[in-house]
Amino acid sequence: MAGLGVISLEQVYPLVIGANLGTTGTALLASLVTGKSDSVAIALVHFWFNVFGIVLFYPIPITRKPILSWARSLAFFSASWSLTAVLFLVVLFLVAPGILLGLVYMCTADSVVAQVFGWIIAAVVVLALLAIGFWYVKKGGREMWYGFLEKKRLEREAREAAKEANNETSQVHDAV
Numbered sequence: 001m002a003g004l005g006v007i008s009l010e011q012v013y014p015l016v017i018g019a020n021l022g023t024t025g026t027a028l029l030a031s032l033v034t035g036k037s038d039s040v041a042i043a044l045v046h047f048w049f050n051v052f053g054i055v056l057f058y059p060i061p062i063t064r065k066p067i068l069s070w071a072r073s074l075a076f077f078s079a080s081w082s083l084t085a086v087l088f089l090v091v092l093f094l095v096a097p098g099i100l101l102g103l104v105y106m107c108t109a110d111s112v113v114a115q116v117f118g119w120i121i122a123a124v125v126v127l128a129l130l131a132i133g134f135w136y137v138k139k140g141g142r143e144m145w146y147g148f149l150e151k152k153r154l155e156r157e158a159r160e161a162a163k164e165a166n167n168e169t170s171q172v173h174d175a176v
Contacts, residue, residue, distance in 0.1 A: 009068055017058060021050045080149035099125060 024047040031043035057063045077084040103125070106118025135141040 009071060013064065013068065014058065017050075017054050021047075021054060024050050077149060079153075081152040084149075 024043070028040075028043040028047055031039040034040075057067060074085070074088060078088075103118055103122050106114050107122060109115055109118065132141075136145070
């Protein structure tokens with residue numbers, strides 16, 4: 001609804017965090033049915049994690065601004081190039097957790113060689129992230145990204161205009 005302009009992003013924010021909290025209630029009810037204390041404990045952790053997130057991010061306006069700004073940026077990038085959203089989700093939910101889990105297992109391994117290798121890879125990952133951030137902020141990466149997105153937007157608009165012109169031409173031929 002916010003994407004269609006029916007409600008603003010500021011209005012949808014409480015709905016999303018409320019829905020997020022509501023899902024924890026379902027998990028809590030399901031955990032109570034199992035009768036196992038571990039499942040109830042995990043469901044309670046999930047519930048309280050979301051409650052503390054709401055307490056931290058909803059009532060204080062300054063903590064709301066970065067989240068809403070990031071949401072607007074992702075929406076803008078996705079509107080310019082639709083694969084941006086897919087790329088974001090793949091990196092956020094597959095690549096980053098995979099790298100972090102791999103590093104945790106390597107850095108806590110029983111083998112000293114695996115631990116050393118894990119710490120070396122962790123240092124390389126941190127340095128790579130810092131280099132990407134520096135390139136994006138200081139070396140023109142942001143401008144390159146915006147230029148790339150603008151190029152993709154123009155290509156999409158040209159395809160849509162060509163398709164529309166083709167449809168109009170076929171309608172004229174059908175009318176004759």
